[in-house]
Amino acid sequence: MGDVMEFSLLGSSPQFAHVLAQIRRIAKFDVAVLIGGETGTGKELGARAVHYLSARANRPFIPVNCGALAESLVESELFGHERGAFTDARQSAPGLISEADGGTLFLDEVDTLSLKAQAALLRFLQDGTYRRVGGTQTRHTNVRLIAASNANLEQLVETRHFRRDLLYRLMVMPLVMPPLRERGNDVAELAQAFLDRLNLNYRGQTAVKHFHPDFLASLRCYNWPGNVRELEHFIQREYLLCDGEVLKASMPSDRQTEAGPEVCYETGFKQGKAKTIAEFEKNFVRTMLDRTQGNITHAARMAGQDRSAFSKLVHKYRLANQVEQEQDLSGS
Ligand SMILES: Nc1ncnc2c1ncn2[C@@H]1O[C@H](COP(=O)(O)OP(=O)(O)OP(=O)(O)O)[C@@H](O)[C@H]1O
Ligand SMILES: [Mg+2]
Incomplete structure (x- = not known):
């Protein structure tokens, strides 16, 4: 077990300090966790921190992006399948739940799971048992589940796209990653950390760069809908496009007012x-x-x-x- 900082979760605003404290606490209890928060807020980093601060740290951390898997494949990916379970199943496969044995399975975009897969997952959460697709044998494995979603799951329960009982199971330990715009000066702290890292990575290839005094302050004027990921890419772009040593304030606030469409008056x-x-x-x-x-x-x-x-x-x-x-x- 190490410190959360080792997992590069940067930020020292009171809002984020609260999240880090929650992560340390959650890591100690061996129960399922549901991580919410907008895109790019660090849900996956948070999940990794929970795992590496837990007693399972020496066992695998297996991330699965449910949204990227074809619906027909989700169940066999997770639970495995027996030979001949479907056309392409020439051999049996144990599945990711089995691969994560003793460790943590991270289900990203859990809201995209079909209702059938949700039912199987619920059963697994209830008693740790599952069956491979096309199999009859009940199997058992010891896996901690961490799920993440940036959707409003309560709303998906209302529209019957997400099982209420599964949501309740997952909600025992909720963790919400705050949006960057609500993290006070973290935006400046993170920007500086990203710049330091770029200076290190490109050492010798380009001049060491620093921010113009107005740059960091200007970051607060923008609302960062893509959160930390957007900031990271923005700093990288500015860094690579900057010829000199000073990154000028390019006012991300200007980016907020995307140029409106030019209206054509000539065509009727x-x-x-x-x-x-x-x-x-x-x-x-x-x-x-x-x-x-x-x-x-x-x-x-x-x-x-x-x-x-x-x-x-x-x-x-x-x-x-x-x-x-x-x-x-x-x-x-
Ligand atoms: N607190 C943080 N400190 C440093 N880097 C961070 C922090 N939070 C997020 N990042 C970085 O921002 C990027 C996005 O993080 P991550 O993938 O964990 O977000 P996410 O919430 O899972 O996003 P999505 O909903 O789009 O899957 C990553 O490159 C990650 O390293
Ligand atoms: Mg993610």
């Missing part, structure tokens, strides 16, 4: 309106993809849109090249 009302809407849609989709590093599930969620509707817009405006490589757009 109907066409002008259609063109303006199209430009707005394209800009909006592009910005959401930009803020989520091309993660279409997160981008759709940030936009408050259904994934498939969002995906259609991505195709309509030919923005697929901005989407993460491994994501399958055709399926939605």
Whole structure:
């Protein structure tokens, strides 16, 4: 067991200090944990900290992004399958739950699990037993479950997309990672830490850079919808684009007011309106993809849109090249 700081969870605002204290406390109790918080707030880092501060630290930490797995594969990935369980199952496979034995299984985007997979997971949480897909033998394994989601699970329970009993099971130990905009001066502290790391990584290749005095203060003017991840990428971009030694305040607040669409008055009302809407849609989709590093599930969620509707817009405006490589757009 080490210190939380070893897991690079930086920040010393009172809001974040409270989270770190909770992490240390939660780590001691061997129960399921549910980590909430907006995209990029550090849910996965938090899960790792819980694991490495727990008595399971010397056993595996297995992360699974449920949202990235095809629905038909989730159960066999998690619980394993027997030979012949489905067309491609030429051999049996033990599954990730078995791989995590003695350690921690981290289920990211748990809200994307099908109701069937949720039922199997609930059973596993209740008595530690499960069955491989296509198998009849009841198996047992000793795994701590940490789940994360940036969706409103209560709301998904209301709309019957998420099982209430599973939510209650997971909510025994809730942990919420606060958004960066509510973490006071952490934004400056993190920016400085990211810059220090870049200076170290590029030592000898470029001049050592520092922030212009206005730079750190200006970071507070922006609301960071992509949170720490967005800040990290922003500092990296500014660093790589900066020729000199001083990173000038490029006022992220300016980024908040994305240039509005140029209205065309020459084509008549109907066409002008259609063109303006199209430009707005394209800009909006592009910005959401930009803020989520091309993660279409997160981008759709940030936009408050259904994934498939969002995906259609991505195709309509030919923005697929901005989407993460491994994501399958055709399926939605
Ligand atoms: N407190 C922190 N200190 C340092 N780095 C952090 C902190 N929180 C997050 N990060 C960094 O920000 C990035 C995003 O963190 P992480 O993947 O844990 O977020 P997340 O909440 O799981 O995001 P998502 O919902 O998009 O999956 C990572 O590169 C991580 O290292
Ligand atoms: Mg994550």
